[in-house]
Structures are given as structure tokens and as C-alpha cells.
Amino acid sequence: MSKIVITGASGHFGKATIDFLVKKGVKASQITGLVRDKSKAKDLTAQGVSIKVGDYDNYDSLLDAFRGAEKVLLISGTDLANRSPQHKNVINAAKEAGVTHVLYTSFERKNESADSSMAFLGQAHIETDKALKSSGLNYTIFRNNLYLGVIPMFVGEQVLDSGIFFPAGEGKVAFADRDNLAEAAANVLLGAGHENKEYAMNNVENYTFQTIADELAELTGKDIAYVSPSSEAYSDTLTKTGIPEEFIRMLVSFAEAIKQGEFEVEKSDLELLLGRRPTDLKSYLAKAYASDK
Known part of the structure; x- marks a missing residue:
């Protein structure tokens, strides 16, 4: 088995990917996790995963972590x-260390x-994609859609009492489960024939916020309305509740992108890479709001 390095290994996506690799038969000793804080990787160390401390700004730490990896x-x-x-540091260090993929x-x-x-979110991704494609390394790019797990952030903590107030219009999103995406990444790490491919990591269905409201209503037995205000009215309302301006701007940007159809897709490679249908909206909401029935 080739040696695999997972960056951001103490984060949710990194840990999940490592867990799936081990469950699928990879020896923990064949996996290296790059973390900024070793104290947050105790569970990985306990599994037998090799831990390297470093970050994307520290080129030497990247070189050290990547040596011997494929x-x-x-x-x-x-x-x-x-x-x-930072991402270009990773790519350059991987190339210098002899990583092939x-x-x-x-x-x-x-x-x-x-x-x-x-x-504000996408420019670095676009530049990283281009840097990878021109690096001479084999690459695989996962074009991940928004996580199902961000829905509570968009709909707010009081959604079951006050409904959804979010300026996304009738825009649709192929929200995907983060653990599904991590498992698919693990499958690609273990598989063959994935070199120089871009994968559309989307759910097989697109969902509107009206659909989210309807599903929550069915799940909880409550009347859950969806209101899509103007961006200005939305910003004013959130400002009056004391939410930081920077966070409001981010939410407005996401809502506008959703309204414009940025995350509505017709193609999904996720089902193929998983080998089964991805987690759907109803299943996610049932789990996320189970205690609120």
C-alpha cells in the first residue's frame, strides 16, 4: 500500500477520510496526518497514524511530511x-518531495x-486548480458542493419557531453530506484510474429552501414558512440582532450565489465514487433535528 498524507488531519474532513481509509483496510501506519496542533490529534495517534506538525505557511514542514509519500x-x-x-506551497513541496499524486x-x-x-471564497480554489493542472503532478480535483451541514447556519437556530428567513429566492443547491464526500475521497485514494480527473461532488438531487421548509414541517409537525427577503432587508434584520457585519456579508454572498444557481447542477460523480446513493436532504434533516420533534 502506498503511503498517504492527509493535510488538515485534525479537522472533520481529514479525520473522516482517515477513518474511512482504515475501515477499508489501510494500515494506520501507512497514513501520515499533517496537523498544526498535535494535541488535537490524540485520537489519530491512538489509531497508529503518524503525525507531523506543520502548516501551509511552513514549507520545510511540508517537505518533511511529504517525503516518502505517493x-x-x-x-x-x-x-x-x-x-x-499556501496551497501552492503544498503543491511545490509535494513535487519536490517526490509525491506523484x-x-x-x-x-x-x-x-x-x-x-x-x-x-471571496472561490478565487483561491480556482487558482489552486490551475496550479495543480500545470504542476506536472498527477492530480484529482474534487469539486465539492455545499455541505448539508451548513443548512442550520443558513436557516438559523430558531428555524422551528420562526421559519426560514433567507434571501435565496427559488435557487437550488445539490447539498452533499460531508462524510459522503470524505468517504468518496478515501475511495479515490485507494482506487486506480483517477489521475488527472475532476469530479463533480454533488448530491443527485437539487433542493430549494422551500423544500427544506417543507421537509422540516413534515418532520416536526410544525408550520415552517420560507420567506426570501431582499438582501438589504435581510442584512438590516440581522444587523439589528447584533450579528457581526462580516458574517452577514458572507451569508448574503452565499444566498445570492444560490439564487443565481451557482450550486444547482445536473451532474454528480458522488454516487459513482461512493458505490451507493448519497445521503439525501430528508435523511440529513431527520438526523440533525431528531431531538426537536
Whole structure:
């Protein structure tokens, strides 16, 4: 079995991918996890996973982690302002260390222009995709759609009492389960024939926020309304509740992108890579709101 490095290994996606690799027969000793804080990787150490401390800004730490590895899963960083050069550090270090295949968690999109409402999030992904394709390394790019797990953030903590107030219009999203995406990444790491491929990591259905409201109503027996205000009315309402301006801007940007159809897709490779149908909206909501019935 080839040696695999998972970056961001102490995060949810990284840990889940490692868990799936081990469940599918990879010896933990064949996996290296790159983490910034070793204290957050105690469970990985207990599994027998080799832990390297470093980060995307520390090129030498990347080189050290990647030496002897054949495959690296680059999980996108959270530093929006700096992650493009950080990701390029990973790619360059992987190439110098002799890695042959880099896999990357990118994102689904249609509009790649600078005036896209998702430009703040997407530009680094677009630049990383291009850097990978021109690196000379074998690559696999996962164009991950929005997680099902972000729905509670969009609909708010009081959704079961006050309904959904979110300016997404009739826009649709092929929300995907994060653990499904991690398992699919593990399958690709273990499989063959995935070199120089881009995969559409979307659910097999697209969902509107009206659908989310309807599903929640059926699940809980409550009347759950969906109201799509203007972006301005939405911002004003959230501002009055004391929510930070930066967070409001992010929510408005996502809502606008959803309204414009950025995350509505016709293609999904997720079912193929999983070998089964992905987790659907109803199943996710039933689990997320089970205690609220």
C-alpha cells in the first residue's frame, strides 16, 4: 500500500477520510496526518497514524511530511486571505518531495469571474486548480458542493419557531453530506484510474429552501414558512440582532450565489465514487433535528 498524507488531519474532513481509509483496510501506519496542533490529534495517534506538525505557511514542514509519500490529499485551508499561496506551497513541496499524486478539495461553481458573489471564497480554489493542472503532478480535483451541514447556519437556530428567513429566492443547491464526500475521497485514494480527473461532488438531487421548509414541517409537525427577503432587508434584520457585519456579508454572498444557481447542477460523480446513493436532504434533516420533534 502506498503511503498517504492527509493535510488538515485534525479537522472533520481529514479525520473522516482517515477513518474511512482504515475501515477499508489501510494500515494506520501507512497514513501520515499533517496537523498544526498535535494535541488535537490524540485520537489519530491512538489509531497508529503518524503525525507531523506543520502548516501551509511552513514549507520545510511540508517537505518533511511529504517525503516518502505517493499521494497527498490537500484539504483546502481556512485562511481565505492567504490560502492561494499556501496551497501552492503544498503543491511545490509535494513535487519536490517526490509525491506523484495530489488530490484537492475544491468547490463547485459556474461563474469564475471576479464579480461573482462567491469570488471571496472561490478565487483561491480556482487558482489552486490551475496550479495543480500545470504542476506536472498527477492530480484529482474534487469539486465539492455545499455541505448539508451548513443548512442550520443558513436557516438559523430558531428555524422551528420562526421559519426560514433567507434571501435565496427559488435557487437550488445539490447539498452533499460531508462524510459522503470524505468517504468518496478515501475511495479515490485507494482506487486506480483517477489521475488527472475532476469530479463533480454533488448530491443527485437539487433542493430549494422551500423544500427544506417543507421537509422540516413534515418532520416536526410544525408550520415552517420560507420567506426570501431582499438582501438589504435581510442584512438590516440581522444587523439589528447584533450579528457581526462580516458574517452577514458572507451569508448574503452565499444566498445570492444560490439564487443565481451557482450550486444547482445536473451532474454528480458522488454516487459513482461512493458505490451507493448519497445521503439525501430528508435523511440529513431527520438526523440533525431528531431531538426537536
